[in-house]
Amino acid sequence: APGADFEYRFTPPDAGTIWYHPHVNSLVQLGKGLVGALIVDEAEPIRFDADIPLLLKNWHIREDGSFAPFTSPRAAFRMGTPGAWESVNGEQNPVHNVAPGALVRLRFLNVDNTVMYKLAIPDYPAWIIAIDGNPIAQPIPLTEHEMGPGMRLDVALIAPEKPGQNVAIKNAKGRLLFDLMSLQTTAAGLGATRHIPSLPVNPIPTPDLANAEKLNFVFEWEGAITPTDPEGKPKHAFWTINRRAWEGMSADNIPEPVATLTLGKTYIFRLRNMTPHSHPIHLHGFTWTVLRSNQKTIEPYHTDTVLLEKNELVEVAFVADNPGRWMYHCHVIEHMKTGLMGYITVR
Ligand SMILES: [Cu+2]
Incomplete structure (x- = not known):
C-alpha cells in the first residue's frame, strides 16, 4: 500500500x-x-x-x-x-x-x-x-x-x-x-595481462530426464475473445496458454493453476509458440535447463526465461524442488496483461 x-x-x-x-x-x-x-x-x-x-x-x-x-x-x-x-x-x-x-x-x-x-x-x-x-x-x-x-x-x-x-x-x-x-x-594502462575467466556454475538440481513427465504448453492468440468487465469496459484477452487466457485474480478469488506438479519430480515442459510473434516465457521459482528447439541447435544451458520465436517449439527440463504457487507468463508486459499469464502449483 x-x-x-x-x-x-x-x-x-x-x-x-x-x-x-x-x-x-x-x-x-x-x-x-x-x-x-x-x-x-x-x-x-x-x-x-x-x-x-x-x-x-x-x-x-x-x-x-x-x-x-x-x-x-x-x-x-x-x-x-x-x-x-x-x-x-x-x-x-x-x-x-x-x-x-x-x-x-x-x-x-x-x-x-x-x-x-x-x-x-x-x-x-x-x-x-x-x-x-x-x-x-x-x-x-x-x-x-x-x-x-x-x-x-x-x-x-x-x-x-x-x-x-x-x-x-x-x-x-x-x-x-x-x-x-x-x-x-583511458590513458592509464594496467601493466598486466588478463584472461577471460569461467564463472563457477550455480547449484541447480540435475533433471532426471529418464523419469521426467512431459507437459505441453501451447501459446496461441485469439483476437475474437474480448470479454467485458462488470462496468461494460472491454477486457482484452488476446493470448492463451493451452487455450485459456488468464482471468485475473484477487486475494479471495484465485483461479486454477495451469498445472499442478509433484514436489521433487522432474518435468519436461514442451513450449510451443503457435503465434507469429516472439514470447519470452518466464517461470518464477525455478531454473530451467533448455534441451532442444525445433528451429536451432541448442547447447543445453540454464535460464529462467526462454525466448520463443514464432512457431518455435522448445523443450525445457527442471526439478520441481520448490513448493508453492509460481507465476508462469510471457515477459512482454502487454502480452502478460492480455492473457499470457498463469501459474503452476508445486506440492
Ligand atoms: Cu508474449
Missing part, C-alpha cells in the same frame, strides 16, 4: 545478474521505471577490472516530457508498444571509460516492457559468460544474442591495449546495426 514498507530476508542460492520489479499495475509501474538490477556476487570472487551493469529500456516519453501511453489494444495484440527513447542506464549511447587491457564484465539486463534487443560487438572478441543470470560452464564467443524483456546477458572482454580506443556495442535490427553504447580506453 502507499507509504507501507516490507522487509524481505533471504539467502540468495545463486550468483548472477538478476533484476527486480513489481507485479502490480505492471504496465505503468515498470513503464515509469520501477525496475532495478540485483547483482549477486560469486561466493569466491572472480576478479574483473570493470563490472558494469547496463539496464536497457525504452522510455514512453513525448517531446514535451510527458508520459506517452504504455499500451493500446492494437499493439498488445502484436509486439507491444515500444517507448520512443532508447536508453542504457537512462542515457542514450553512453560511453564507459575502461583502462587499456582491462578485463571487463558487461551485465546487460533487458528491463523493458516489450522491446527485444539483439546484442552484437562487431569486429571485436567478446565472450558470453552467463545467460539470464546463470553462468555457462565454458565461455562462448558472442556473435549476436537476442534478449527479450526480462532476459540478461553477461559478456566478458579484454579492452584494447592502447589508450583512446573504442569498442562499439550494437543493437541489431534486421541486417542493420544501431549504436547502443561504447567502451573507450
Whole structure:
C-alpha cells in the first residue's frame, strides 16, 4: 500500500545478474521505471577490472516530457508498444571509460516492457559468460544474442591495449546495426595481462530426464475473445496458454493453476509458440535447463526465461524442488496483461 514498507530476508542460492520489479499495475509501474538490477556476487570472487551493469529500456516519453501511453489494444495484440527513447542506464549511447587491457564484465539486463534487443560487438572478441543470470560452464564467443524483456546477458572482454580506443556495442535490427553504447580506453594502462575467466556454475538440481513427465504448453492468440468487465469496459484477452487466457485474480478469488506438479519430480515442459510473434516465457521459482528447439541447435544451458520465436517449439527440463504457487507468463508486459499469464502449483 502507499507509504507501507516490507522487509524481505533471504539467502540468495545463486550468483548472477538478476533484476527486480513489481507485479502490480505492471504496465505503468515498470513503464515509469520501477525496475532495478540485483547483482549477486560469486561466493569466491572472480576478479574483473570493470563490472558494469547496463539496464536497457525504452522510455514512453513525448517531446514535451510527458508520459506517452504504455499500451493500446492494437499493439498488445502484436509486439507491444515500444517507448520512443532508447536508453542504457537512462542515457542514450553512453560511453564507459575502461583502462587499456582491462578485463571487463558487461551485465546487460533487458528491463523493458516489450522491446527485444539483439546484442552484437562487431569486429571485436567478446565472450558470453552467463545467460539470464546463470553462468555457462565454458565461455562462448558472442556473435549476436537476442534478449527479450526480462532476459540478461553477461559478456566478458579484454579492452584494447592502447589508450583512446573504442569498442562499439550494437543493437541489431534486421541486417542493420544501431549504436547502443561504447567502451573507450583511458590513458592509464594496467601493466598486466588478463584472461577471460569461467564463472563457477550455480547449484541447480540435475533433471532426471529418464523419469521426467512431459507437459505441453501451447501459446496461441485469439483476437475474437474480448470479454467485458462488470462496468461494460472491454477486457482484452488476446493470448492463451493451452487455450485459456488468464482471468485475473484477487486475494479471495484465485483461479486454477495451469498445472499442478509433484514436489521433487522432474518435468519436461514442451513450449510451443503457435503465434507469429516472439514470447519470452518466464517461470518464477525455478531454473530451467533448455534441451532442444525445433528451429536451432541448442547447447543445453540454464535460464529462467526462454525466448520463443514464432512457431518455435522448445523443450525445457527442471526439478520441481520448490513448493508453492509460481507465476508462469510471457515477459512482454502487454502480452502478460492480455492473457499470457498463469501459474503452476508445486506440492
Ligand atoms: Cu508474449
